[in-house]
Amino acid sequence: MAIQDPHQVEMERRLLLAMVLSMAALFLAPYLYHKLYPPPPQREETRQVEEPAPAEIPPRVPAAPLETTGIAYTTASPRIIEVENEDLILRWNNVNGILESAQLKHYRSLDGNLLEIIPQQVPDSAQRTLAVRVDEEEVDKRLAHAVYEIRGIMGDRARAPAEITFYYQDAIVEVTRKIHIPETGYLLEIETEVLSGKRSIPFAIVLGAGIGEVNSPPQGDFASPQVAFYKANSVTRYSVDDLEEGPAEIDTGARWVALDSKFFTYLILNPDGIRGGRMLRTEFFEESEEMESEKGPAVPLVSAAVSLERGARYFVFIGPKDYEVLEEADKTLSGLIDYGWFGFLVKPLLFGLKFVYGYVHNYGWAIIILTFVINVALFPVRYKQMSSMKKMSELQPQMKTIQEKYKKMKRSDPRKQKMNEEVMALYKRHGVNPLGGCLPLVIQMPFLFAFYRMLYSSIELRGAPFIGWIQDLSQADPLYVTPILMGVSMVVQQKMTPAAGDPTQRKMMMMLPVVFTFFFLNFSSGLVLYFLFSNLFGMMLQVLLQKWNREVASAGSAKKPSRKRKK
8 A cells, every 4th residue: 555654645735725725716716606506416437446355475384393402603702893885884783693773974864963774772672674584483583693703804894895794503504694785875785595404495684673763753854654665566655554453464576675764765675576574563662751760652663574585685775765876776766756646747847956956056046947947838828827817807897797687586596597698608709718717727736746746755855955044945944934925925916917706706815825825834945935936937927928918909009000980
């Protein structure tokens, strides 16, 4: 099931509600005001999509106890090693062979430190990242406490490129893990083989529990943690709420499984296909601020155990959800960035934004320039909208005459229907489409939603400054300056637009700037910047259009020959 960030869903709900209110003010209000008869109801076609039944997962059966000699062949002391390349700092713990820390060198957290992908606060009972697990119960118990030998580097620090081998052997199990860390990039290559009684067996690799900050704010880097997997050109996502009732199974044949968040991810990629696995939810209790002995609020965490074939060679990606970075690692990984229904618009918009940024080196100005280009492209639509509204305003006296004529008639009076016929005849004589002022807004709405999804999902805007007080275009304006200016621009734009419709409609239209301003207070400053300058450029084009129309009208009057009355 596809899951969205609850904060993102709330923002989209507000944006959609604002659009619906504007459409209601433009279209529904006058019809309700004049009490027109509703159109005959239309039959709604419903289509039921049959969801495929989940594949049956055989129950896990503990293996029979194996005869052991109690002799441990591998003798190693607990040790942590650090390997660094151009983009990552990785710390490995040879106890259980886990990845204890992964820091991104080109990203920093709010406190100024290098951004940490692996949670540093997790429940003691939680499985740890990149630990090896197996279905054979006795073997799994041994691996849970195995201390691996580390081969391939000397000392506790190494510089990539590097190849490290984690090796463990006792009386019944032998594990070899070869890890290749490249000089640059976020993609590690790992080959793992687990032998039980000298036979190679399948195994699982753990992701989690959790990603980044275990209690990330709604608009933080690690907001909306979830497990996602890719299969058959589709990405399936499970949030912590989806796993509340119990574990969920990963589809057999998935190409990758990821612990995902708003801007960052880490995952296991196997081009040959994954055997399946399980997604889990655990809870971490923060310490109480009042009493250390008491538990604080529970923080839900997601994790996954990814099952792989015996002797599998696979990849681990740890890094940002940057479209180009993901595409370079694997073409399918860009599916982690959820662009929603308007992905076909978001991708070219993002390409255009980054293209402009390459010249101006400021994403705020890049948004403004791209907004101007979009407004120029939509100029024919705006022209049609303004022309329609102007014609409607010119017909207001005649509309009022018709309304007064039928004003005293009851709604149930059959003669009332003639008012509708006269109104439509008036529109037809003058070539006016009553929806002409609404339809252009419908055409512009996809661009607004596409811009919203681009600005919300694109890591390029994370921490991107604009001017002065706006130091992060992915976050809301801390001083609310741009939302207020946007509301003011809407008022001015309404004053410039030819008056159309009845007084009730115009009053509702005057309320829209207040509603929009309220809704946009918590939207990203980049989105508000787009909407603000879209209004400003729209007003500029409207002034130019009105001036051009006056010049055309004056030129037409000057060239028109005078007619002499015949005697």
